[in-house]
Amino acid sequence: MSPNSWICLHPSNATQTTVSLDNRGLAYGDGFFTTMGVIDGQILWLDYHQQRLVSHAVALQLQLDSFSLLTVLKTHAKQLQQGMLKLIITRAEQEVRGYGYTPNTGGGSACEIWLKSSPMAITTARSLPLANNQSIPLQPTASAICLSSQIACLPPTLAGLKSLNRLDNVLASGELNAIKAQASQALKENIKPSIAEGLLRDISGHWVEGTMSNVFYQLVEEPVAKSSNRPHSQNNSNSNYLTQGQWYTPSMAQSGVAGVVRQVIIDTLSTSNNPVIIRSLQDEDLLHLSQLFFCNALRGIMPMSSLRLLSGEVVSFEAI
Numbered sequence: 001m002s003p004n005s006w007i008c009l010h011p012s013n014a015t016q017t018t019v020s021l022d023n024r025g026l027a028y029g030d031g032f033f034t035t036m037g038v039i040d041g042q043i044l045w046l047d048y049h050q051q052r053l054v055s056h057a058v059a060l061q062l063q064l065d066s067f068s069l070l071t072v073l074k075t076h077a078k079q080l081q082q083g084m085l086k087l088i089i090t091r092a093e094q095e096v097r098g099y100g101y102t103p104n105t106g107g108g109s110a111c112e113i114w115l116k117s118s119p120m121a122i123t124t125a126r127s128l129p130l131a132n133n134q135s136i137p138l139q140p141t142a143s144a145i146c147l148s149s150q151i152a153c154l155p156p157t158l159a160g161l162k163s164l165n166r167l168d169n170v171l172a173s174g175e176l177n178a179i180k181a182q183a184s185q186a187l188k189e190n191i192k193p194s195i196a197e198g199l200l201r202d203i204s205g206h207w208v209e210g211t212m213s214n215v216f217y218q219l220v221e222e223p224v225a226k227s228s229n230r231p232h233s234q235n236n237s238n239s240n241y242l243t244q245g246q247w248y249t250p251s252m253a254q255s256g257v258a259g260v261v262r263q264v265i266i267d268t269l270s271t272s273n274n275p276v277i278i279r280s281l282q283d284e285d286l287l288h289l290s291q292l293f294f295c296n297a298l299r300g301i302m303p304m305s306s307l308r309l310l311s312g313e314v315v316s317f318e319a320i
Helices: 024-028 046-059 066-080 167-187 260-271 283-288
Strands: 006-010 031-039 083-091 111-119 127-129 135-137 142-151 195-202 207-210 214-219 289-296 300-308 314-316
Touching (some): 031 066, 046 066, 066 083, 066 111, 135 260, 135 300, 142 207, 214 260, 214 283
Parallel strands (some): 142 300
Antiparallel strands (some): 031 083, 127 135, 195 207, 207 214
C-alpha cells in the first residue's frame, strides 16, 4: 500500500483508487469514519475502535464484519509501523432513487470500505500511565479560544457518532485557522501561534467539544451535579494529571462526537476516587474553570494553559 493513498478493502473487486460520484458517502454523508494512531506496528486503543465500528454499523444499519476488518487493519498497521490509519465506511450504492435504501436479507446494507495509511510521527515524548501497562500521550501545554461557530444538535440515533456529516466542524476549523493566521500576522514573525484548539458550543448554547477533539474540565468550586458515573471505593495508583481533582466532560447525548480517547479516560478513572462526571459546560461555568484539556486518538491529551472567552477575557490555568 503506497503512503497516503486510498485503497478499497470492500468490495474486493472494486477499482482500488477510484470513488464513484454515486458513492453515498460523497452524495449524502451516508457513512462514518475512524482515525487510528499506530505505534510500533500496533493500533492504539484497538478495542475501542472495534466498539466504534460495531456501534456505528448498528446505528446506521450497515452490514459490517468487524472482526475480519480488524484482521486486515492489523496487517496494515504492521506495515505502517508508525503513523495514522483512516477508515471510511459508506453504504453501498442503492437501486432506489434518492436518499432511500433497501436493507439486505441480513438486516443491514452492504458497505464500501476505504482505507488510507499515512506515515507520521506520533508524539510519545511525554505520556501518562494508564491501567494494563498502557499509556496516553501528553502534549505540551498550549492555549485555547472560544469560537463563535456552533455545531448541530442531532436526534439520539445520530448524536455522538463520527459520521461523515462534519460541515459544522469544517466551518469551525476554518474559523480557528483564521484566528491562528491573524495571530501570526500580528507577531510579524514566522512563529507558530500557541493556540492549539477552539472550544465549540452546540446550537442549544452548551459548550461541547473542540474542533477536532473532546474536552475535559475542572471547576474552582465543584458544584453538586447529577452523574451517570457513581464513585467507587477502589483507589487508582497512578498519581498524575488525570487523577488529581474532579474531571467533568460534556454529554454527547445531543451533539458532538463520542471520541475513543474520551471513553478511554472515562473508563480509566471509573475505579478512582473521582470518576469522570458527565456534566454540561455552560457560559456561567467558564470563569470558574481551574483546568482544561482536549483529547483525541492521535494526539492524546492536550492540556491548556488558558482559554480566551468570546468577551476577550482570558481564564488561566495552573501549569501541570
